[in-house]
Amino acid sequence: MPRPRERVCLQDGLKLDLNRLARKGFVQHGANIGGRGITWTHSYWGEIATGMISADMSGNNEGWFRIQLGSLDQWITLVSRPRHFGGRQWYFLCPIKSRLASVLWKPNGASRFCSRQTLGRQVAYQSQFNDATNRAHGGIARIKSRLIGNLDPDEWDLPPKPKWMRWATYNRYSEQYDRHEDVLDRGCITLAAKFLGK
Template identity: 25%
Template sequence: MGTGGTRCGAGRPGQRLKAEHTLKVDLRSWRKLGYLVNGHSFAWQWSRGGEVTGNIGVSVRADSIRLGYAANGQDASQTIRTTTTPCRYGGARTWFQCPCCGGRSVVLFLRVGRFACRQCQKVSYSSQSGSAHDRALTRYHQLHALIEAGKPKWQRWTTFERLEDRFERVNEQVNRSLMTFIQRLQAGRC
């Protein structure tokens, strides 16, 4: 299956596992919660719809993070090295060092019982496999929410009017792609 084109459902094939459907660990959320302190241990769990889908034990060290968990009834714990880079105005940013490729990543994804970066795990985002209509529809909903909320007190009217103009252009684009799709359905080409 090729990419792009004018065929029904054209776009990148959605064969890769989607990031939105995998378990992942994110250093940014742990930093916000104050968990990235040397010697600190904590439990982390994932849930979907109020139901727990997985949990791990995490131990933070100066140069690594230990993830303790079981996969298929066997211990599959991993020690992931961490690195830091200085920030422009002081402080440092912490990164995972991918156990497969050695590259820096702030998020690691769990697949086949191991954590690794998105590229090594062959994980993609849903937006990467959508058609042009899907992307336009996503933009439509984002802009619609902004317009419905109204102009914020601090925003200039010219900026808000540009936002309304962009919303109108995206709305026309969505309508055109929908009409094209309906015409293809009626012609039996889909």
């Protein structure tokens, strides 16, 4: 049974992922980046917000990140830590808890970005609201996306093993797929029994 929807869904709000911003070129390690436009989109609602970001990561240990979004003008400290095998990893310093975070969230109704741990039990991920049937559908979709490559997903129930994948991994995906299918089959049988009045 899904949890009652008393908490705010994180995925319906805004997300700042520092590693993804670096991969996309919005921020650059060892450089000061001027203002750049950023847009957040939702798979159902389309574009939900636009803003400007700028960052200074030119220092070795510390920098800053600025997000301007409507009336919000938030400055966030950036901190780097050495990696085990060399190089440095950059993190946001949560403005409330002062803890390192790669991702900051601004859920609907929040006044600023902060870490997931700061928000506590006020928020939840979308998957926490799903019932068993929706989780099974999501699981099947994830397995297909990992196996299918450029094939048509509607053409296959369980796609064939990709050439690069080990048999043990493929067999694990196959077992997970079968468990998800069993959940969906039980759901259909239960629904049919209710419909037929048995």
